Amino acid sequence: MSELPFFEFNSLPLRPPEYAATLGPTVVIAPHPDDESLGCGGLLALLAQAGQPVWCVLVSDGTMSHPNSVKFAAPARRALREQELRTALQELGCSSDALLPLNLPDGSVPSPDTEAGAEAVARLVAFLRQTQPHTVLCPWRRDPHPDHRATSLLVQAALAQLSTPPRLLEYVVWAWQRAAPSDLPQPDEAIGWRLEVQPVLARKQRAIAAHRSQLAPSIIDDDPAGFTLSAEMLAHFEQPFEVYLEAR
Template sequence: MVVAPHPDDESLGCGGLLALLRQAGQPVWCVLVSDGTMSHPNSRAFPPAARQALREQELRDALHILGVEPAALLTLQLPDSQVPLPDSPAGFAAVQQLQQFLSQHQPATLLVPWRRDPHPDHRATSQLVAAALVGLPGAPRRLEYVVWAWERATPAEWPQPQEVVGWQLDIRSVLEQKQRAIAAHRSQLPGSPIHDDPTGFTLAPSMLAHFTAPTEVYLEAPHPQDALHSGLLPYPTHDS
């Protein structure tokens, strides 16, 4: 199960892994946390409801490219750029939705944003997931993926010594599939169909370049017994 703060984070951060899992016949679910409407807040051609519908359809298109079933999507519809923390009423309600979805599907692995990824929605998403896991029996393996830290992280926002184990996944066999999934998020790319907000957001070429690599990076809190049984070693990175 991948938890994406915004439509496109699922493809940018772990599109290769999702494609590989589906190729292997493994079920994949996706949780979309925010409504994605703040990428172009001044558009009149695409008012908030239209922006939300457009971005959700782009997500569905991307998931289809990666092989994920349409019914495997849960949308929390929290406000973009203002995803609440668990201690707020809206955050508490989101935690309950997450707990129900996790209990229903019982994923073996949970893919979440890096806990200190510079975007506030990514940090809030990490906290919502952490709160949802409290008290759940048989907590899934939690892997953290990187999006904005590649461009914006300060030294303090990167992993600290002994905090996590980092490793890389070879996605060469599905890299083209991942690129097509990213391209499905047309509103977030140069030449966006949301054409009437010159201050609107699109992903810069320098940012997109980070996601053309033949590997994806994952961070995982080190638990000695888990690391022993999974074959992970406590080195800064290794190839999987």
């Protein structure tokens, strides 16, 4: 797949940092620990700075980043990655306890038409009814990772069950590098804009750095085939803005 041209995102309208506060109480849905920091860490920091409540739903257990590790067996990987996420939330100024882990299988997040997916949707609905957010953040519906796409389907199914659903904003993670033309918003499908996050960019970088297992050299050092974020990928999230897409 060809990399998404920088100008495609760079040409979107830029909204000031103060715009974040207008989103109100917000729930971020993260397919894996680190997606919250990469895709929308700046927005989360700005929300926290403005005194807006922020909650996080962690969809998968994150265990498939280093599946062959012996030092960190699957339960230890799950605990490590969840703790990294909690640390990242603290770095962003958010409560590390405002977290709902769904513990779905990393790499195999189910769709809503399965038993496990329907159970996840029910938990999401209950959580959204409890927290009453004004805004929900989730990955772009065709972000080129199967767990991100499945997460989008789960969120859409949950929102469809709410009488007054919150505003849905979609953030991009893998679309920066892996998007095919068909992955991108089609005409009249969505509008896009950028949020300036320069005032909290250092916070965002510290939150990304909290995910130590995903950065080279990983603290999970006994799985040579394990995943780490490349420098080229990380460079996209050093920019002083974040991109959001919203259905028309």
